[in-house]
Amino acid sequence: MTDLERLRHSSAHVLATAILRIWPEAQFAAGPPVEGGFYYDVELRHRITPEDFPRIEAEMKAETKANHVFERVEVTRDEAIALAKEGRLAALGARPEPSKFKLDIVERIPEGETITLYRNGDFTDLCAGPHVMRTGNIGAFRLTHVASAYYKGDERNPQLQRIYGTAFKNKTQMDEHFAMLEEAKKRDHRKLGAEMGLFAMDPEYVGPGLPLWLPKGTAIVEELEKLAKETEFAAGYVRVRTPHLAREKMYQTSGHLPYYAESMFPAMELEDDGGARASSPHSEASSLGTSSEPEGRMPSEAGWKPALPIADRYYLKAMNCPHHHRIFAAEPHSYRDLPLRLAEYGCCYRYEQSGELFGLMRVRSLNMNDAHIYCTEEQFADEFRAVNEMYLKYFSIFGLGKYQMRFSTHDPEKLGQKFVDEPELWKKTEDMVRRVLVESGIHFVEVPNEAAFYGPKIDVQVWSAIGREFTIATNQVDFAVPRKFGLVYRDRDNVEKTPLCIHRAPLGTHERFIGFLIEHYAGNFPLWLAPEQVRIITIGDDPALADYAKAIHRELRASEVRTDIDLSNDPIKAKIADAETAKVHTMLVIGHRDLEAGNVSVRLHGKGNVGAKPRAEALAGILAAIRERRG
RNA sequence: GCCGGCAUAGCACAGUGGUAGUGCAACGGUUUUGUAAACCGUAGGUCGUCGGUUCGAAUCCGACUGCCGGCUCCA
Structure with a gap:
């Protein structure tokens, strides 16, 4: 923990102290330092709003002024549980209700681990620490906003109020921080995108999360495509083009249905006679509020029903892989054809939950810088390495320095559920990927349980101007889906074998990548990308x-x-x-x-x-x- | 999807019960210029939608939709 994080974590304790002075019944969950500040999750009947901030901040001020020592106390598990039951954890004293979240947390601490409490004045909290010496060491603090968060981040758990604040050693540093945030807001791609006429959202006519690329934004789109085409051509890729939809069988075979169904637009259903009908019955509800019946349709009390059974279902594609797999399947392949690198700027549609949509960064129609590389096991390392090198080349073109390579692996306990049940292949491919990363000297962090269902992957994480984290590029191994589609090549020994597949999208999607570039350049694009050069x-x-x-x-x-x-x-x-x-x-x-x-x-x-x-x-x-x- | 907030002209905002205003942009004219904003005028909104309260609603209440801050999720 850095000095600043320690200070902010201590600030969270001071925040809790202040809230308890006003609302003694408040139940606290977790209060860690975060990028740019700290928060504390609290369950409280009273809805805390920014209007409450001055009152809370005044109590916080009193606590820092009192300059209490942060005192560390080691306790046994039984002692901690007893205190929690008396409501004395994250509290100023004994209370009628137990400190329920703290109790839950204590009970989950593994046997044998030291349990510590921290005290400042009357306030006692279950906490691993560390803290600053005294509450007065917190030189400057401010509450910033209040949001909501599920307990332990699980949407089945109750929602708590998350009070955010920030703290610094002194007021000068805090003022600088807020000045910087003001600057960052000016770079927000949603603001710049509108000001510069790059893209528009039209939720009423087109739909939420479906951006329209205006002429100036399209100029950037096309420059990126040009760059990708040149780069990929030089790297031996071939280009293909595929439709935006496919039959249900496609996604049943790939395994995306039913697991991925929630993220896909609902199916388009065709009747037996070949006529299309709306897939959702409530689309019949009159949106115009008129009393007249739609012409040529018989109204019915139970709603309109199809006269004929559903003969076929089509889905808008949420990913390009299955289409590319069918391109592979369209022709017989010899080992001499491999590696086969199929590239396409494919337009996909994902029905992201409404609350997840965010400017260009998270949308429902995506143009993906996609390619699928079909190769043999022997070719894998070279291909994977070449993809990583392509990333780095792109990043240097864009002067992109602040990113993190994240290697996502599977969780052996979730084989057969979240991950395809192929323990040997998981181990083998993860080892291959790790080796390539280490040999290439690429710095990365390894994150278990984050892989795709069909194999391990590398994601490149970046941060938007206002601090949100996004995956900007991805490089994934797929050892499962080609087999499901029966993809084979004839090897040297005249035996049919299934190729490995690498999914890669170094430029992510146009939407997110350009959203990111707008903020990265603050709208001041280099000449080659500038909409008006x-x-x-x-x-x-x-x-x-x-x-x-x-x-x-x-x-x-x-x-x-x-x-x-x-x-x-x-x-x-x-x-x-x-x-x-x-x-x-x-x-x-x-x-x-x-x-x-x-x-x-x-x-x-x-x-x-x-x-x-x-x-x-x-x-x-x-x-x-x-x-x-x-x- | 969940919790909270917000919704007035293309954009930024004012207007807290008596039927809408400012700046920038747009359009018309005047000005004829050397590196970040010359002047005058014109036009533009059934105040997100639907419903309720009221003699009267941008304003109060409710529902819906959308957006924003988060959570969850993700390229």
Whole structure:
């Protein structure tokens, strides 16, 4: 635990002390330090709102001012249980009700482990520590928000009120922290995306979680696809294209149904005569509130019923793998064909729970930078390594430094439930992956029980501007599903064998990756990605200047540079301000001086005027920077 | 899906019982300019939806939908 985490953990105790002074019956669960602060989970009849914060903070202040010592006390299990039953844990003294969450926690502490309490003034808590010496060591604190959380993070457990706060050694550091949060809010991709006209959400007509890519956002989408296509072509991938839906049999075979069904849009059902009907009966309810019956349909009290039995069901695809597997199955394969690397920017649909949707980071329609590599066991290590190297190459292009590689493995106790029951294959593939990671010198953390149901995986975790964690890229091993689809290749020894499959998506989905890039660059995209790469700005609307500007505009557009032109008669300062606000990467300012000299005055977004250059030199520089994808 | 909050013009916000306002953006005009915002004018909202209370509702109450903060979950 770092010094700051220790301080914040102590702050949580001070928070609990303060809440108990106001509401002595409060029941506390867990109060750890977290990124950016701390929280304490509390069960309390009174709904704590930000209006209560001043009152609670005043009590906290009193506690830090009292400068109580944090006293560590070792107790036996029986003593701890007895105290909990008397309601004295996470409490100021004995209470009529037991400290039920603390009791539950004590009972789960393994035999033989030391049990400790911490006291500050009247407050006693079950706690492993450590803490700062005295409550007065907490120099500055503030409560920030209140949310709700399930006890132990399990949605079957009761929901507690989670009071968040933050604390620092002194007020200066706390002020800096809040200033930084303000800055971070400005980078929020939802805000920038709207301001810059990159994407739009239209929950009423299109639906929640179904982003519309506006022209400027689409420019970024297409640049990323171009990068992926070039990179994958060079790495020996071949491109395929598949439909957005498939029959039920596809997902029964893959094993996604019924386990994954909740995350899929409901099936489209076809009647026996081939006519489609809505799959959900409540879609019949009149949404217009009119009393007229839908034409051509017989109303019925029990709701509209299909006249014919369901002949077929189709699902929007939630993943591309099964389609790619069927592409593999479409032709016979020899070991000479392997590795076969099928790539596609596949559009998938996932019915994420409404509360999970979050801007572009979590959506219901996803364009995935997907590929499936079918290979032999001998080829696996090289292929897996090459995929990891591709990740690193991408990250260097985007100047992405802060990420974490997470190696997710299975939990042997959940074989046959969460994970396919193939203990030998799990061990073998996990060993292979671990070896590749170690040999490549890639730093990673290993997380059990997080694998896909069909094999181990590596996820790359990043953090959004406002601190949420996301998986931005994934690299997964699949030793199970190819067999379910009966995929085989004929080996050297003339025996049919099942290939291993690597699922990989180094650029994740367009939605999440671009959402992340917006925040990463704070909207100030490098030239090659910038939605508006160049804007030509004339000083005044003199026709001679306009002609010169139009010629440059034509020349840039002929080279597929996203260029706009501002010929208006607004004052030059206003035109510059417009372009800067729009985060246009390069501004070419043209006045009479430039026209006469055959120059353009180059101004870079955020960097200001960099001076006049000969027209040809300036344009060649722009083309080269784009071609080389320079920062 | 769960807990809590919020919903007024394209955007940012004001308006707490007497039938809607400001700034920016948009549009029309004036201004003719050297690197972050010139001036004048015009237009734009059945105040998320449905229902209730009231002589009267943006305002009070309820339901629904959506969004936001979290939880759960995930590319």
